[in-house]
Amino acid sequence: MSDYYKPHRRAEWNYGGPNWKLSRSKIDLFLECPRCFYTDNKLGVARPPGFPFSLNSAVDKLLKKEFDSHRAKGSAHPFMKKYGIDAVPLQHTKIEEWRDSLRAGIAFRHAPTGFLVRGGVDDVWVRPNGELIVVDYKATAKDGEVNLDAEWQDGYKRQMEVYQWLFRQNGFHVSDTGYFVYVNGKTDREAFDARLEFDVSVIPYVGKTDWIEPTLAEIKKCLDSENQPAPAEHCDYCNYRRAVAEVSQNAANGLVSVKKLPHQNIGKNSSTEKPTLF
Ligand code: SF4
Numbered sequence: 530m531s532d533y534y535k536p537h538r539r540a541e542w543n544y545g546g547p548n549w550k551l552s553r554s555k556i557d558l559f560l561e562c563p564r565c566f567y568t569d570n571k572l573g574v575a576r577p578p579g580f581p582f583s584l585n586s587a588v589d590k591l592l593k594k595e596f597d598s599h600r601a602k603g604s605a606h607p608f609m610k611k612y613g614i615d616a617v618p619l620q621h622t623k624i625e626e627w628r629d630s631l632r633a634g635i636a637f638r639h640a641p642t643g644f645l646v647r648g649g650v651d652d653v654w655v656r657p658n659g660e661l662i663v664v665d666y667k668a669t670a671k672d673g674e675v676n677l678d679a680e681w682q683d684g685y686k687r688q689m690e691v692y693q694w695l696f697r698q699n700g701f702h703v704s705d706t707g708y709f710v711y712v713n714g715k716t717d718r719e720a721f722d723a724r725l726e727f728d729v730s731v732i733p734y735v736g737k738t739d740w741i742e743p744t745l746a747e748i749k750k751c752l753d754s755e756n757q758p759a760p761a762e763h764c765d766y767c768n769y770r771r772a773v774a775e776v777s778q779n780a781a782n783g784l785v786s787v788k789k790l791p792h793q794n795i796g797k798n799s800s801t802e803k804p805t806l807f
Pocket of ligand 1: 563762763
């Protein structure tokens with residue numbers, strides 16, 4: 530079995546167990562497909578994870594170091610000056626905890642549902658009046674200017690909104706405007722030459738958090754139900770699962786024969802053989 534994927538989670542990590550928490554990525558999964566969310570959080574079988582994006586992590590780490598050096602000095606990073614943002618990286622005893630998305634993050638117990646909602650933020654800046662700014666680092670490599678216009682980037686926006694909401698629930702005064710520090714790998718160089726260069730854009734985004742409370746109520750209803758919700762209408766994962774079930778059933782019923790290529794038939798008389806099921 531892969532080290533990255535254990536299909537059956539222990540009950541204490543599922544909804545109703547003492548270790549269950551609602552992360553911002555799970556909120557996004559619910560919005561994408563309540564059935565997959567239910568299967569993951571209530572029944573304990575999550576989708577296999579994607580493999581780690583090491584280059585993105587390296588960029589995040591370097592950006593973090595760069596902003597941390599200004600955090601220590603209490604000074605504005607040149608990007609902030611370039612984009613006219615009157616702020617400095619926040620100094621706070623909990624900043625490392627809030628940024629630890631795997632083990633900690635910023636959390637809040639939401640009384641109406643009883644959920645412990647949490648998320649790990651990339652950075653927080655602060656304006657002279659004490660208002661916090663939520664910041665997210667993103668890395669990509671695409672031609673042209675980066676922006677937030679694609680439909681698939683709605684998840685980025687919701688991510689920022691959940692962080693803004695979490696900081697407000699923790700009693701902080703938080704700006705509606707957050708920033709994406711977006712780095713874009715340049716692919717128009719003559720040669721790689723063991724260097725990858727980036728353009729950096731700081732993109733403002735005005736968050737709206739009014740969808741979060743009703744969504745938490747919907748999630749509670751979903752998790753408390755005994756019925757698995759319907760699958761999402763357009764989902765490649767489900768189409769794949771359905772197709773696999775279909776061909777496997779056909780193969781088990783002897784309805785499928787696989788024609789072998791000539792080089793696979795050496796030393797054998799038959800040109801058909803039952804396939805291995807998976
Ligand atoms: S449609 Fe199926 S596979 Fe896709 S997200 Fe929903 S339950 Fe999961």
